[in-house]
Amino acid sequence: MNPLNGVLLVDKPVGMTSHDVVARARRILGTKGIGHAGTLDPLASGLLLLLIGEGTKVSDYLLNGDKTYELNCKLGVATDSMDITGEVLREQPVTxxxxxxxxxxxxxxxxxxxxxxxxxxxxxxGKKLYEYAHKGQTPEPNIIPDREMTFYDVQLIETTMASASPSGSTNVIVRMSCSKGSFIRAWANNLGEDLGCGGTVEGLRRVASNPFTVANA
Known part of the structure; x- marks a missing residue:
């Protein structure tokens, strides 16, 4: 029997880690030769590319490809992780x-x-930033690096203002594409800073990872 090779498109649900998806695929397909191209946090859903066998040879190409997301950004809240799973640093009304x-x-x-x-x-x-966080340590703010990130085709899809929301929160749904090394959480945090109220990721879905889309998963 020929070994399995190629790229498998998976629509990852919220709650699973990318490693969870890889582990399940290894069990189902009966092979350990599986990796992925681009981590999705447990909070996020959407397109995860699994690389099987010879498919791992295109890892660099896929990792370097641009990706498209649909972001649910909650305004009026800022957290240490820049998403809703983190510790709340401040809350204030959206004006x-x-x-x-x-x-x-x-x-x-x-x-x-x-x-x-x-x-x-x-x-x-020499230490990954999340390792500081997991140990309850916080690096000095001045040593947390800035990075150039590229976002394009940014489209505001929907806005729910606090006055019309049962929860009293203001949320914006934004679709955007970004280059490798860009953090959607940083974008959401910056939107909140620009509006003077704070902003954090409440939901995130990857809808495309060039050249694939989640519709084909």
């Missing part, structure tokens, strides 16, 4: 109008210099 929110979203395109999330694999002093 921006819909037009001000639209303008702030439209401005956050192109190559931006943003602060890297604390809960990330970026290394500082």
């Amino acid at each position: 921006s109008s819909l037009e001000e929110i639209k303008a702030a979203v439209a401005k956050l395109q192109g190559t931006l210099t943003l602060k890297v999330p604390l809960h990330s694999a970026v290394k500082v002093d």
